[in-house]
Amino acid sequence: MSQPIAQATMQVRIVEGHFLIEDGDIDPPAFPAFQGADDWLLTTDNEITVCSASGEWHVLEALLQRWTTTPPSPGPGWEVHQQRRCHFSSGVLDILNPAREEIFGTFYLETPGSYHVRAHTSDRENTRRMLDNAAITAGDQPIHVIERFLIQFWPAPEHTGDHTSTATEPHAPDRLTDVTTLERTARERRQRANDTQ
Incomplete structure (x- = not known):
């Protein structure tokens, strides 16, 4: 069975409901625009935002892996995933909190360039309930x-002038901190619709 060519496990402290994976060359830092209430993996050039299932203060585990080609399915325990593309100018990635005051670790891609980014986690609704109860x-x-993420990187073809898979916008602090509320609101609307049928 194929194996990642590099990996690192990090403990990440969640304070505002998300954490960043940011290329050291980012200047100035960008903020992703949410495309929908269920988005929890967001990318702009040189930056990834990973949103927790809960806004509670907690420490999650992030396992980052670098692959040469598309990784196989990681198996049980990673039921939920989202995939994006992201361009990294240096390939040296810091894992940090939204205020950029605390770096939890650094992960090295082999070379700068465009990469597929696929993040896996477990059932987010169940994780949110466990975190809220705890x-x-x-x-x-x-x-x-209680919460864990597996984040995998492998090379993607370069597309000139189209490095991102998610739109960018100027700094909008309320949007980042409100992603869990957006997710809950969308789920509640879907549940109400199902209950009335």
């Missing part, structure tokens, strides 16, 4: 490793 008893202590 927060009731956690007090001031962070909740550890």
Whole structure:
């Protein structure tokens, strides 16, 4: 069975409902525009935003992998996934909090360029419930490793002038912090529609 050519596991502290994977060459930092309430993997040039299933303060585990070709399915426990393309100017990626005050680790791609980015996680609704329930008893202590992400990178063909798969917009701080609310609202609308049928 094929294996990744590089990987790293990091503990990431979630404070505002998401974390960033950012190329060291990013200047100035960009902020992704949400395409829909169910988006949780967002990309712009040199930046990936990964949204947690919950806005609760917790520490999640992120496993990053670099592959030479499309990775095989990771198997049980990774039921949910989203895939994007992203262009990285240096290929040196910092994993950090939204305020860029805390770096949780650095991951090295082989070369700069365009990459497919595929993130896997478990059932987000179940994860949100577990995190919300754990927060009731956690007090001031962070909740550890209820949520996990597997983030895989492999080379993508270059398309001149089209490096991103998600639109960009000027800094809109409320949009990043409200992604969990957007997800919940969309789910609630779908549930109400199902209940009335």
